[in-house]
Amino acid sequence: FNQQLESSYAEEPNSVAVMLPTHQKVVRLAHRPTTDIDPSYHLPLTYESVPTFPDDDGKTPLVLLHRLYLSIDPAMRGWMSSARSYLPPVAINAVMRGATLSEVVAVRGASRLKVGDVVSEFAGEAGGWQEYVIVSARSVRKIETWSELVDNHQQTPRELPLTIHLSVLGTTGLTAYFGFIHVGCPRLPSETKRPEVVLVNAAAGAVGSIVCQIAKNVYGCKVIGVAGSDAKCRLLIDDLKCCDAVINYREMENEVERGAGTADPAELFALKSTEFQKRLRRVLKQIDAKGLDIVFDNVGGYQLNECLSRLNYFARVAICGAISGYNNDLTKQQTDNNVSPTGLYMKHGMAIISLRAKIQGFIVLDYIKEWSNAKKELARWVLEGKIRYQKEDIRDGLENAPSALVDLFHGNNNGKLIVKVGEQQVKRKEIVSRL
Template sequence: MSRQSVQMELAERPETNIIPGQTFRLVSVPVPTEADLQDGQLLVESLYISLDPAMRGWLVDRPSYLPPVQIGEVMRAGAIARVLASKSSVAAPGDIVSALVGFAEVRILHESAGTVQKAFPLPPNGKVTDLLGVLGLTGMTAYFGMTKIGEPNKGETVVVTAAAGATGSVAAQIAKIKGARVIGTAGTDEKVRWLREEMGLDVALNYKDPDFQKKFKEATPDLIDVFFDNVGGEQLDMALARANKFSRFVICGGISQYNTAEPQGPKNFLNVITQRIKVQGFIVLDYATEFGAALQQLSQWLAEGKIRRKETIVKGGLKAAEGAMISLFEGHNTGKLMIEVKNPEGESKL
């Protein structure tokens, strides 16, 4: 009997929340072998799979910056993987790559997707999982959003929502590096403490605090110059009400709105005119030609200790993927959330 590989496929598009046992389906398929490879293809095994809020958008059947995941297709996800066999010049057997492997233990990828990247040398204090976090698309999302759109100046006030999340925590630290006064929001007192004590933010606020609105106002006496938003909804509205003239609103995500069938638009939208706000959305993939320079900068900041990070690594392999994805939208993770499929130093966790 051939060895089996577990993978998670999209079974049904969720209307609102992901439904355990219904949205996704765990299946076993025969492990592909070297003999199955065509020119330009690589056979890889997943080590760590990334969980990102953006994945919710890929489940919606609507044209977007990436095509929607189809019913019956393996759920798309970024991952760190090891090459088992290769008919591609991109990477050789044994190499570690980052790639859109998807929710699969073993998979054949094609180099032409442009998404298979051989791991670059890590800084002295770097870890392989950083390739999904600070030194992956997550870190670069924070980097390009903050430096290309937010452009904080020394002494300006920057607010980052979901600041204890993977992207937010890097974005907030980049704003600190740029000399801004940085306020972060998060959903638990523990995250707030972490932001204040370990990430060095000037102010951290729990958005579930009954006095949040009052505290938010008090924390922004000079109004907001840069708003780096991962949340949307009420926090976006509050920020519009506290926006400074010529402020920049970096629209990175809107996790409060992803699972709702009736999204709430920002009621204070007209402040965009009176305060001359620039509200701009972006997708990290648009900056692909600048990835090299961004990674070099992020590696340097990581090596210098100017950027710190935390990871929430869920063990249990693909069986834990569905639960981990649901917990992402419930805000249980601090820093980068990922599933460990196979520890590269040890045994398979399956």
């Protein structure tokens, strides 16, 4: 196989040949979690042979990919479950699914891809927690160059790392873009008598922070961010300057639990709901607003419930995720006071009807035909300073991917969480990402 690889490189004069190892690290789904993820039990690390091109007629163009980076996302918890979802569950003993950036290290057959190209993949056959994989050349997409993203822009582009294609220019940025603009349907102040009021749950997270910046810097909205620490609140107010007011829900929860005198989950849920409602009223008064026009929700639970009680007429609620309930045991009966699929929105159901509010879930794959244009707009906003590129939280080594996923659900990350799997083995000028 290394002879095949050397032949592939021989056709690329700007490439440097590399020799493949015989074995690679792979993470497979061994068991389906019903509550919290146990990395070694649910997602054990294995060592397996590096794949080789099949001995067939060779008519199907194939590429050998060397994994560079993995994106760590809340959706992965849903893929590990057997519950109905927008993608089939990851099969037991299958390679764990995920969005990736990879380097082409060998090509078989006629293909638009070349050795050294860096490609992205969302969650199909090429997306997975492994160091090497052979896939159809048609299943991956070469990352865009600066000239392909922004035409005739006067500002000189600055270099940014490849990982921006998993954050602002990846499915993270696209989720923020389509969820806020296509589902939230924001209106400019020139179209209304006042700036619209937006609340973003998990506002300091990878998606939430981009939503806040688009809302504030592109659409001129008043923005309330809900985050889980003082540091994250300061990021939104002082660093990114994308929120007019913030709520530290973690500090609030700790205060409630210390003074509650009960450990009953339903009672604590009710107490947290009441306190969150008070703080929401306080920040609305602080920014001189009566209610919410747009809610971008990543959390669910009491936060979403109480946001629904403060909606303005014809408000729009974009449901991106429900991270507060992803680790709940959905095999057990739950009450409407907890985070359950059936009880999540019913507390303020009549208010939603009378206010003519819209609640809509969405999946970024719904808009895949529009990704290219959206990336161009996101890139332009980065260049204009309307979206600030933030350095990602990068963990080193495929073996640390399972624990990184656990950290994501405990809020132990700063910004977009990515795992670095390997270094680029081929150096080509045209794969440098410039923005």
